[in-house]
Amino acid sequence: MIVTQAIHPTHYYDQATFELEREEVFEKNWIFVGFKDQVAKNHDFITLKVGNTPVVVQNFNGQVSALLNICSHRRAQLQTQTQGNRPLVCPYHCWSYKSDGALAGVPQNRTDFGLDEAAKKALSLKEFTLESCGELLFVRVAKAGPSLENYLGPYYPILSRISAEFTDPVQQGHYQWNTNWKIACETVLEVYHVAGVHPESFAKFAKAECDIEFFNGHTTGNTPLQDTPKKWWAGARKHLKLEQSSEYTEYNHFFIYPNMAIGLTNGSLMSLQTYDPLTSTQSQLNFQLRMIKRLDGSATSDAVKAVIKANFTEFNHTILEEDRLVAESCQANMPAVNTPGILGQCEDRIRHFHDAWRSDIKPQLSSGE
Ligand code: FES
Ligand SMILES: [Fe+2]
Incomplete structure (x- = not known):
């Protein structure tokens, strides 16, 4: 037999595992924040929760910092949207902060608080390590750890290059699934399920063959496209004067541990x-769609984006709904079994994902895994 054991079912619903993951997996690894162009202007910001830690990544006059998104006064959330453009001022009593997290302004300070410079400094927001790979921003909550370059290994030059090619944002959105985050990740880590789950959608788009590469928990799955989407994209590129990524021209899928995936379609859409x-x-x-840049470097018109968006949105939605149904069924069944599932060779990307997860979690678990 060439099978390996999946993670034990309890780790897909157990609260103690979940608490542990927030610290050992999410707070200790590099987590994707967004593209640099999402925080390019003064006051632009992105918020995200990394493990137990709410983080705001904010542009202060060109300086981009990752700070704790909790006010030092009475703990209101500083930025409440997932992204936007607004100075870092608390919405509750208007305390404001600088790029290093230091307190900038306290209304009525002289009469009601009497905070001197030292006291203000002590109330600084915690700052986190922010690094970029090409156009992508990543944050790490834990103080110590490898550089982003070491963490990504061979994926550093790959992400650096492709992030600079797919510069044109088309769409963003999000879905909520009633599954543990690991089950959600697992749905994109094999094409073995395509015949069963996506006979009318993904099966017509790409072949269910996959060539796999990996580095730690990060993996690549290269899947040949069917002829129809290839023809469609060749026509679209010609008509729209789009470039094509030189290296990746099939359905090339990258998973960056712990929770990020990038799919490239025919070197044209990310x-x-x-x-x-x-x-x-x-x-x-959370998903973002981006198109490859145009040959002349100009932005794709809104009309063209609308066509791509309409074409892709329904396709994307159909596939995700098919995945959601089957993932939620696996999730619902986890408490009813107490032996791990198994993984075949075609599910090797999940094995690498599980291995990385085990090495983050294992020293903390008293039994089981
Ligand atoms: S809670 Fe932020 S200023 Fe009061
Ligand atoms: Fe799927």
Whole structure:
């Protein structure tokens, strides 16, 4: 037999595992934040929750910092949207902060608080390590750890290059699934399920063959496209004067441990997803679609984007709904079994995902895994 054991079913719903993951997996690894162009202007910001830690990544006059998104006064959330453009001022009593997290302004300080410079400094927001790989921003909550370059290994030059090619944002959105975040990730890590789950959608788009590469928990799955989507994209590129990524021309899929995936279609369209844990049995899937840049460097018109969006949105939605149904059925059944599932060779990307997860979690678990 060439099978390996999956993670034990309890780890897909157990609250203690979930708490452990927030610290050992999410707070200690590099987590994807967004593209640099999402925080390019003064006051632009992105918020995300990394493990137990709410983080705001904010542009202060060109300086981009990752700070704790909790006010030092009475703990209101500083930025409440997932992204936007607004100075870092608390919405409750208007305390404001600088790029290093230091307190900038306290209304009525002289009469009501009497905070001197030292006291203000002590109330600084915690700052986190922010690094970029090409156009992508990643944050690490834990103080110590490898550089982003070491963490990504061979994926550093790959992400650096492709992030600079797919510069044109088309669409963003999110879905909520009633599954543990790991089950959500697992749905994109094999094409073995395509015949069963996507006979009328993904099966017509790509072949169910997959060539796999890996580095730690990060993996690549290269799947040949069917002829129809290839022809469609060749026509679209000619008509729209689009470039094509030189290296990746099939359906090339990258998973960056712990929770980020990038799918490239015919070197022309990028679909980037993150899988955020909400509770031990709920996750949020965030997606962004980006097109390859145009030959003349100009932005694709809104009309053209609308066509791509319309074409892709329904396709994307259909596939995700098919995946959601089957993933939620696996999730619902986890408490009814107490032996791990098995993984075949065609599911090797999941094995690498599980191995990385085990090495993050294992020293902390008293039994089981
Ligand atoms: S809670 Fe932020 S200023 Fe009061
Ligand atoms: Fe799927």
